[in-house]
Amino acid sequence: MAARDGSEASGFWLANTPATMLQRRLTVAAMAVLLLIFIVAVSFANVPLAQGDGFIPFIQATMFVTELVTAVLLYSQFAIVRSRAILVLASGFLFTALIIMAHTLAFPRAFGPNGLLDAGLQTTGWLAMIWHFVFPASVIGYALMKDNTPDAGGEMQSSAKTVISWSVTVVFGLVVALTWGLMAGDTYVPQLMLDGTNFAPLAAYAGLTCMLMCALAFVLLWTRQASFLDRWLLIVTFAAVLEMAMLLTITGRFSLGWYAGRLFGVIASAVVLVALLTETMVLYARLANAIALLRRERSNRLMSLDAATAAMAHELRQPLAGIGALAGAGLNWLKRTPPDFEEARTCLVKIGANNRRADDIITSVRELFKRHGDQRTMFRVDDVARQVLTLVRQDLNLDGVSVSTEFQVDLPEVHADRTQLQQVILNLVKNSVDAMESTPPGDRRLRLATSLNSQFVVLHVQDSGPGITVENTDRVFEPFFTTKPSGMGLGLSICQTIVEEHGGKLRIAKTDSDGCVFEIVLPIAMPNNGAVRTGT
Numbered sequence: 001m002a003a004r005d006g007s008e009a010s011g012f013w014l015a016n017t018p019a020t021m022l023q024r025r026l027t028v029a030a031m032a033v034l035l036l037i038f039i040v041a042v043s044f045a046n047v048p049l050a051q052g053d054g055f056i057p058f059i060q061a062t063m064f065v066t067e068l069v070t071a072v073l074l075y076s077q078f079a080i081v082r083s084r085a086i087l088v089l090a091s092g093f094l095f096t097a098l099i100i101m102a103h104t105l106a107f108p109r110a111f112g113p114n115g116l117l118d119a120g121l122q123t124t125g126w127l128a129m130i131w132h133f134v135f136p137a138s139v140i141g142y143a144l145m146k147d148n149t150p151d152a153g154g155e156m157q158s159s160a161k162t163v164i165s166w167s168v169t170v171v172f173g174l175v176v177a178l179t180w181g182l183m184a185g186d187t188y189v190p191q192l193m194l195d196g197t198n199f200a201p202l203a204a205y206a207g208l209t210c211m212l213m214c215a216l217a218f219v220l221l222w223t224r225q226a227s228f229l230d231r232w233l234l235i236v237t238f239a240a241v242l243e244m245a246m247l248l249t250i251t252g253r254f255s256l257g258w259y260a261g262r263l264f265g266v267i268a269s270a271v272v273l274v275a276l277l278t279e280t281m282v283l284y285a286r287l288a289n290a291i292a293l294l295r296r297e298r299s300n301r302l303m304s305l306d307a308a309t310a311a312m313a314h315e316l317r318q319p320l321a322g323i324g325a326l327a328g329a330g331l332n333w334l335k336r337t338p339p340d341f342e343e344a345r346t347c348l349v350k351i352g353a354n355n356r357r358a359d360d361i362i363t364s365v366r367e368l369f370k371r372h373g374d375q376r377t378m379f380r381v382d383d384v385a386r387q388v389l390t391l392v393r394q395d396l397n398l399d400g401v402s403v404s405t406e407f408q409v410d411l412p413e414v415h416a417d418r419t420q421l422q423q424v425i426l427n428l429v430k431n432s433v434d435a436m437e438s439t440p441p442g443d444r445r446l447r448l449a450t451s452l453n454s455q456f457v458v459l460h461v462q463d464s465g466p467g468i469t470v471e472n473t474d475r476v477f478e479p480f481f482t483t484k485p486s487g488m489g490l491g492l493s494i495c496q497t498i499v500e501e502h503g504g505k506l507r508i509a510k511t512d513s514d515g516c517v518f519e520i521v522l523p524i525a526m527p528n529n530g531a532v533r534t535g536t
Helices: 023-042 054-080 086-107 122-144 160-186 201-224 226-251 256-334 341-369 381-391 393-398 418-435 493-501
Strands: 376-379 401-407 414-417 445-453 456-463 505-513 515-523
Touching: 023 256, 054 160, 054 256, 086 122, 086 160, 086 226, 086 414, 122 160, 122 201, 122 401, 160 414, 201 226, 201 493, 226 256, 376 381, 381 393, 381 401, 381 445, 381 456, 393 401, 414 515, 418 445, 418 456, 418 493, 445 493, 493 505, 493 515
Parallel strands: 401 445
Antiparallel strands: 376 414, 445 456, 456 515, 505 515
């Protein structure tokens, strides 16, 4: 039930939340601090320091956790916005986390003389280079793809869970294959290490290649930056550039420059995670406020409708009462001996006047609620259905209702008022939840499905309640008829009017002891943005 409309998600998800001026200044300040640290450290880069056997396990365990958690957060973002760019970036962070773990297990003297994996001399060097090459490559992929429209039209036909599972499987298999291949071919790969401490000449060229990849990623992000996520990725790529630049100035491990490079790596891995967690809390608070406002608005709408109904009932009661009294008086005049036809005629004239008054009251109320101006746009019915499910998701969870959706792929668009259709679907969903009140929580099932029927799009709303009785089936769309103790009997009547004004039909497709199925039938939009006007 992910929201796939990128425009609807804008401003709520980290991948498309515009960066504020404060965030822009913070990222520039952070890069300035990193550059200052680099300038200070590079002057003493080749000063040898003691070999700390516990340094790599500690520092890279930290990096592994931060990269892994960041990958999980980005995968969750992908599940919401269905953006291929986010999927590529999440896969890059996951790849980095897993290859860091492999690098740590293979590092000499970290968990044993030759590492826990008993790898050869060149394995850790090549794992580090692959790590620093693939990550900026994933950032480059993200930068090139991020401006594409999120998958709102069913471009990704598989569910988010399936796509994420395949991504994790492929990344995990790739890391295992690379690690095993380097361990098996350690004596055949080009030398990056002369011994356990000193670099071979090729290490400088490999480091330069990785630095250029990081620099390219930085430049692409800088020229295409727009979102909150882009700004903090700039810090990550900038730190990676400085890390690789530091590698070019040193001749081996365990020097001040080498330790400083590891610290740049820690900063690079932690920056995005801290930013994601911070902004997630901010966006969560905004989302909670938005939900509260939606509930308040819904409550206000019901109160307004209740007030309007009470006012209309009060206004109608007078002419209706007059009609009843005059009808009784007219009958009494006719029962006289002899009948007084003139008085009876006067009563009938007054009844007609009261009838016209009642009709004027109803007409004025209808005019009050009419919307002026054309609010109709082109959209897919399943997109609106997803938005409705998002609005009521918490209510569905509280009521113990399980939701399933079967939205047809590549369903044509309709030309309609999006807000009105949303209210129709919302009313049907709320009615379905109310209908399942007597159903045990484990058996409460709500199903929304779409289908194409000739020139019409059909949305099915199905519940597992007790259904509607035969005597009430033909009356549920009548104004002021309701089966709810506290209902006003206007919801379905208004919904039917809205759908029919769009050239469609709202009907009961099935009702029995296993539940009820309502169908919204709407004509598909024509190429000229008009809708098919053929009746159903």
